Amino acid sequence: MANDASSRTDTETAGAQTLRRGLAVLRLLTRVGPGGLRMGEIVRSLGMPKATVVRLTRTLVDEGFVLHDRGSAAYRLGPEAFAAGLAAEPSYALQRLAAPTLRALAVESGDTVFFMVLHGIETICLSRDEGDFPIRNQLVKPGDRYPLGVGAGACATLAALSDDDVQGILARNAPMRAAHYPRCTDAAIRELVGETRAQGYCVNPGLVLESAWAVGVPVYDANGRPVGSISIAAIEQRLGPARAAQIGNRLMQASQAVTALLGAPPAG
Numbered sequence: 001m002a003n004d005a006s007s008r009t010d011t012e013t014a015g016a017q018t019l020r021r022g023l024a025v026l027r028l029l030t031r032v033g034p035g036g037l038r039m040g041e042i043v044r045s046l047g048m049p050k051a052t053v054v055r056l057t058r059t060l061v062d063e064g065f066v067l068h069d070r071g072s073a074a075y076r077l078g079p080e081a082f083a084a085g086l087a088a089e090p091s092y093a094l095q096r097l098a099a100p101t102l103r104a105l106a107v108e109s110g111d112t113v114f115f116m117v118l119h120g121i122e123t124i125c126l127s128r129d130e131g132d133f134p135i136r137n138q139l140v141k142p143g144d145r146y147p148l149g150v151g152a153g154a155c156a157t158l159a160a161l162s163d164d165d166v167q168g169i170l171a172r173n174a175p176m177r178a179a180h181y182p183r184c185t186d187a188a189i190r191e192l193v194g195e196t197r198a199q200g201y202c203v204n205p206g207l208v209l210e211s212a213w214a215v216g217v218p219v220y221d222a223n224g225r226p227v228g229s230i231s232i233a234a235i236e237q238r239l240g241p242a243r244a245a246q247i248g249n250r251l252m253q254a255s256q257a258v259t260a261l262l263g264a265p266p267a268g
Contacts, residue, residue, distance in 0.1 A: 021048060022056045026065060029077050031143045036069065036076030094219070094227060095126040097261045101254050102230065106131040109232055109247060114140060114214075116153045117228040121169045122146060123154040126228075135212050135233055147173035149189040150181050152204035152216030153229030158189070159196035160218040160226035166193060183207040201248030206236060213239040217251040222263035230254055 028045055029036060037045070043053045057075055060066040064080035095115055106113040106129035113131070116123040125144045140151075148158045148169050158166055170186050177184045184207050196202040204214045216231030232247050239247070 018056070021046075021052065022060060024048075025053065025056050025060060026077070026081065029066065029075065030081075034076060036067075036072075036074035038073050039075065042075065094221075094258070094262065098219070098230070098258045099127070101257055102127060102129050105129070105230070105232065105250070105254055108250075109234075111135075111232050111234040111238065114153060114231045114233065115228065116146075116151075116157070116231070118148075118157055118226060119145070121148050121172050123148060123151075123157060123229065133234065133238065135235060140233075146208075147176050147181070147184075149173070149193075150177060150184045151208050151231065152202045152214035152233070153231035154216075155189060155192045155204060156196050156202040156216040156218045156231070157226050157229045159193040159202065160220070166190075181208060199245075199248065200252050203239070203244045203248070211235060213244075215239065215244050215247045215251060217248065217255045219255050220259050222259065230258070 024046055025042065028042060039050075039054065039057065042057065043050045046053060057066060061068050061075070061078070064078045065084075066075050066081070067078040068075055094117065098115055102113050102115055108131075110131035110133045112134045113129040114125055115127045117126050122145045125140055125142050125146075127142055128140065146154050148154050158169065161169070170189060174186065188207060192202055192204065200217065202216045204216070206213050208214075212233050213236045214231050214233040216229050218226045219228045219230060221227045230251055232251065
């Protein structure tokens with residue numbers, strides 16, 4: 001019996017690993033956009049054995065989640081991926097509703113505005129709007145994921161959760177933060193969480209990118225649950241204390257406006 005249980009566990013583990021690898025292919029193709037990637041580029045990007053990537057990608061092609069353009073030899077998202085996106089789209093209606101507000105903030109501030117959505121213990125960037133003074137070395141783009149607490153918007157979202165949630169989330173994403181965001185320590189994030197709760201907005205002093213500071217606020221749904229964040233990033237010289245406070249207050253107004261839209265009845 002013990003051998004049977006061990007065999008089932010091994011099978012389940014192998015199946016989960018295959019699923020994760022297949023999802024990694026889909027996630028990669030989602031991020032690169034409509035042009036897609038050739039097989040060699042997929043292999044290099046994922047760092048998996050070529051035979052594994054070929055097998056997974058061909059299976060995704062067979063199932064309609066990926067298309068193979070024989071002319072360019074590129075692989076890109078297929079109709080099943082589009083159908084899955086349509087099914088999930090209502091969850092992201094928030095970004096569509098917020099779009100005019102986000103664009104107005106970028107024009108008004110001249111800086112770069114990000115909209116992030118809460119996803120488990122991460123935040124996912126859904127949009128980036130640039131003003132007249134965007135951060136040229138800013139690498140954040142739609143589709144990028146960050147652990148909760150990393151970045152002004154993600155930290156503002158974390159601060160909107162309970163103390164127990166904050167403790168559990170920081171424990172779970174500590175290895176990722178240590179590996180990729182060493183300045184985003186537990187102590188640094190807890191300090192920002194306290195400041196955010198006191199003033200209503202988070203000021204991140206270059207903990208993610210040293211030259212980039214940011215101000216962020218949480219966005220709530222109509223029931224008062226945090227669902228994402230709006231943040232504005234700029235070079236340090238453009239975010240002194242007075243301007244950071246001005247932007248923070250403006251972002252809180254924008255967050256309230258977006259929440260009001262969520263609670264509004266559908267048009268028509």
